[in-house]
Amino acid sequence: MLRLVDLAIESALPAGKTRLHPLLFVHGAWHGAWCWERFLPWFAARGWESHAVDLRGHGRSPVRGSRRTIRIHDLISDLGEAVDSLDRPPILVAHSMGGLVAQRFLEDRETPGAVLLAPVPLGGVTRTTLVTAARHPLRFLQATLTLDLGALVKDRKTAADLLLPADTDPIEIDSIWSRLRGDSYLAYLEMLFTVRPRPPLVSTPVVIVAGTADRIFTVAAQQRTARAYGTELVVIEGGAHDLMLGPRWEAAATAVEAAASAL
Secondary structure, eight states, rough: OOEEEEEEEEOOOOSSSSSSSSEEOOOOOOOGGGGGGGHHHHHHHHTEEEEEEEEETTTTTOSSSOGGGOOOOHHHHHHHHHHHSHHHEEEEEEEEEEHHHHHHHHTTOOOOOOOOOOOOTTTTTHHHHHHHHHOOOOOOHHHHHHGGGGGGGGGGHHHHHHHHTTTHHHHHHHHTTOOOOOOBHHHHHHHHHHHOOOOGOOOOOOEEEETTTTTSSSSSHHHHHHTTTTTEEETTTTSOOTTSTTTHHEEEEEEEHHHHHHO
């Protein structure tokens, strides 16, 4: 593990010839670099220098003050530090909230490309909020009262419903659920009201990957985002929100590699 100031970065390096650009994996809410534990060695075995960052307050990266008050611009700053720590500009591979962080980062910085898995779409999290509140009203109320998104994943069944396909191995569900953590309610409010993707401000080539079983962001919403970037949407049949986990992770990895190779 490499430490960069307060940030932790997990890495997997190829044994042989290395691709032109490294990959930098960026997690979303509730997760950390650990969520890429299958992707890192998979991509390294195919020649990709692979790194996954723990954004502040996630995984092994600490936060000064309360995790509840982390803002999107804080995470954008973290991503910038992680990018600058690498010896070559990386292709970004970012998930969910991390996908929004990557999109806003790319408004001011260029990279060779970005592949976004189930990213926060053009409309932000308004629809997601309404659906989640209706589907899990008590958990959503608890998150609001405690100002901590962790309430939504505190219960194993709720977490699995939000993040994973129905046919995920129960042992894997246990492993994932045990590592999920609370997250910033302030960042959530920003995604709800003020911080949205702005594709016209991004010049970096972007590819969007979605899953048909995603219960947080729909394929239709991701299709609109892909069109805004002038790219075709890549769809993983049966893939849920956590495309890098669960039984279809390798289909998602294959899609990411194809996209990264074409950038």
